[in-house]
Amino acid sequence: MADFDFDASVRWARFDPQRTLARREDRELPFIDDVVGAGQELLLDTCVYIDGLQGRAPEAVANLLDIRLSNHSTIAIQELMHTAGVLDPRHPGTRMAVRQIGVTINGMQPHRIFAPDTDVLGRAALLAGMLCRLQGYQKDARLRALHDCVLFLQAQKLGFTVLTANVSDFDCLLQLIPTGRALFYRSDD
Template sequence: MAFDRKASLRRIRPQRLAAKLTRRAEEELPLSHKAAAVGRELLLDTCVYIDVLQGKTPLEADRLLENRIVNHSCVALAEMTHLMGALDPADKRTASVLKTLGRTIDDIPEHRLTAPSPRVFGEAGMLAGMVTRLTGQPHSIALLNDAILFLQAASTGCDLLTGNRRNFDFMDQLMPGTGLILY
């Protein structure tokens, strides 16, 4: 599958805005307590796995995870396996963290794990670039990964569940209605 740059430029229109983006008020965000327990399938941001393992997800997010079909992205898989190489083996906590992380990764059903398309990758670069330019944030791989997850969820008809309000609020402002649930 080839990447159609011209079609993606028409879809994303990265040069259409020049005004700075600012965070929306809390009541304007698509928060988990506003989401129906039953609805579209979910795609999980990497922070969801970590928050679940640490017991930091709010009750509303847990309810969504229990009641909706959950899908997983190769982007989140890569971010989790990155920790396997990044954690310090000399730290006495590393072995336990790696064991828990390994079980979490092993529990991902193969038929629920998908990779983003070339179109998603190409358009995510544009979207992350817009967020960088319009917010003054530095360029980062984390922001690019967030944009990939955001557009992968949209392209598959899933709601993206995340606790990362900052980056995803900006993306949702640039591309509203793509299916975002924040906690």
């Protein structure tokens, strides 16, 4: 395991604005257009899989996934497995949902699955702590913030763009770290 440099990570966090971040207008953010084109490789947020499984992903997402290389994080696998575990086994739809999650995970090409390294995990924990403090996140949102931060920093380190429908949290991350990349879409509800 690589050595983790605590002092370098704390110095890295000098971008702390020490104030709550406001959600920017959609026109200021990178959203998928109806006409998609080639570009950077993607790292998929867990919502992309869930929206796809539930038929809520817009056609532009499917078009984008046809054109760009898609990569997967062990963070998304972890969140999908958590979903499979939390579903009520007595509910009539659970068996099918778990089966679909399994098909999704088993369909990920092993050479396109990436695990975050120690540096990403350490910095993401620091970033998530700052985000929770700045935005006043309560217990329920803290683990989600940590996972989002890991995914965001992992994508940045690998040179990927995060594809997500989670506009509010990833907008905050882009404000804190403008060199990161995210591409947004709205799910069809």
